[in-house]
Every structure is written in C-alpha cells, then in structure tokens.
Amino acid sequence: MKTIAIIGAGPGLGLSLAKKFGEKGFKVAAIARNPEKLSNIVDQLNKLNIEAKSYVADVTDLTALKEALQAAKKDFGRIDVLEFSPYAGPDKFRHVLETTPENVLKQVNGYLLPAILAVNEVVPEMIKNASGAILFTTGLSAMFPLPFIGNVGIVMSGLRNYATNLHNELKEKGIFVGHLSIGTFIQPGTAGDPDYIAEVWYDLYERKNRFEETFPLGIDPTKLSN
Secondary structure, eight states: OOEEEEETOOTTHHHHHHHHHHHTTOEEEEEESOHHHHHHHHHHHHHTTOOEEEEEOOTTOHHHHHHHHHHHHHHHSOOSEEEEOOOOOGGGOOOGGGOOHHHHHHHIIIIIHHHHHHHHHHHHHHHHHTOEEEEEEEEGGGTSOOGGGHHHHHHHHHHHHHHHHHHHHHGGGTEEEEEEEEOSOOOTTSTTOHHHHHHHHHHHHHHOOOSEEEESTTOOGGGSOO
C-alpha cells in the first residue's frame, strides 16, 4: 500500500483528500498543528477502514515539520505522495498597498519555506525509487495578480514557480509534480465542497497529463470581488 502525507490537514480539504486517497488504497499521514482536529480526522478515517496516523507540527517550525515527516516515513516505510496545503486564514491577507516586509515574511515562513523543506525530505527517496508525487494546493493568486491579497500572492506565485521547476526537472525521473489553484471558498454543500476538490486532485494525480489546474475549472479572476 502507498502512503500520502497531507501537510496542513484539517477537517475540510485535508479530510476530503485523506478519504479520497484512502478509498483508493492509500494509508494517510496527517500533519498539522492542532492535535484535536488531527485526532478527529484519524478517527473518521479509521471508521472507514483507512489506516491513518497523525503528527503534530506547526509548519512555521521547520524542525518540528521535519521530525513529523521523518516519523511518518518511519511508521509507514516511505511517503509516496506529498500533498501540501496549509492555510493561515484571511486575517493574514493584506492589500498590495498595505504589503510590508513583515507581512510578506510571515507568508514566506508559513508557506514557502515549509514547502521547500517538505520536498527536500521526500524527493531523494522518490528519485531513488523512480516514483512518487508532490501535490501543491494554492490560492488563485498563485496564477493571477489579485491586489486584495498582495502579500499572499507574492509567496503563492513564488511557490508556483518552484513547483513548475520541480515538475520540469522530475517528470523524467518518474515523479509527478502537480499544482491546483483554488479560487473559491471551501465549504461543504457548496460549489466549493472539499469533496469536489479532492476528486479533481485525484484525477490530476491519476492522469498525470498536465501540471496544473484551477478550481473551479476555467475560473475568471477578473470577476472576483476585491
């Protein structure tokens, strides 16, 4: 059985991804900072006969994140798929005219650097095995400039650049790198239901016929409210 490690696992998209990959035979390593939410995720997965374990780590603490990934590799043997989707919340968003070195640095520390560390932890073994996948989940500002989240867009677009380079370098080594850019609120029972997003992610992972996709498909960012 393969293992997926979900960084930033929560009761929304993280749980939906865990269920989707779990029903396809994956074991799940859920990594996040909230132990209560993690415990609930593991309980729900276990009830579905999906083997899962949780690892508490705040992504801004790179040492803790590294230890969590190493513990997951020790418990499950290896990580076959890494999904990266931590979410800080809209209270951290700043308009481009309010963007400062400080609020950009917080996004770098809470998103970009953890992503790079996580990749460094799993890529060597993936290259050795000539298999694996790295999945980056971002917001729409990774692909389109959106002034109302100016500080976030700087970092999201940087992560997309990094992911694109990884995709181009690793595709010939048997490793898939994908990017899904989400342009809607994630909420059950709506067009942004996390289960729908998980379906799109698994399809992208399974087909491996394109690097990136938006959710919803073909979303027009010029029609977003700011």
